[in-house]
Amino acid sequence: MTRKAKALVKDAKHSKEQFLHDKLLGWFEVNRRCFPWREGKIDPFMSLVTELLLQRTRAEVVAAFYPTIKEHLSTPDKVLERDPARIREDLSALGLQDRRTEALRALARAVRDDHGGVVPPDEEKLLDLQGIGPYIARAVLCFAFGKPVSIVDGNVTRVFCRFFNIENKGGDNRRNKLVWDKASEVIALDPTRAQEVNWAILDFGAMVCVPRGTGCEACCLGERCASYRRGGEEKE
């Protein structure tokens, strides 16, 4: 392929990423979901606790529980000083309270003992904390520390696989390396807007590009979406 042809292919690729980036930001301005953990200055430990609880629990359920997090679980000391039985009681509305109580206490202990009570703004160190995987580590880096990093969960994977025609390997999102790479390219288009873009993709995957019965006809990405263009009936 000539240099000119390569440049054209590169531009075409770039424009598709830019298209998704700009369209989703526009969509987000009107349709964003409002959650208390997205408001004001985001505290890193609160962000860690919230992201941990958001695993396997609907965001609306965690939102209703947010005042309790703020009052009783917002610092490592508060978590460790609270009677575990009380934490289990606090968490009973969310389910998995035994496992979650242990996870929260282990997390609080590690932040207090290994990091002087301060959540480290470093991906490797966050990943060393018990129970913290790539999604949570990067969500905290982006949302609480303002770092321009991409995040990938099941919703993000579905949107990117459909839009860019990437094979969805399902299961553990760490297996979808192409999605992680593509998400990083999209975030790099404007690092100053990483937080909004990540939230936009998460919300879009939860509200529009859902596993079944997508709203393709009215979707703002439809004109460039690989899945929609080939008329695919999406199952996942």
Ligand code: SF4
């Ligand atoms: S057109 Fe359909 S499949 Fe493509 S991004 Fe939109 S909702 Fe998802």
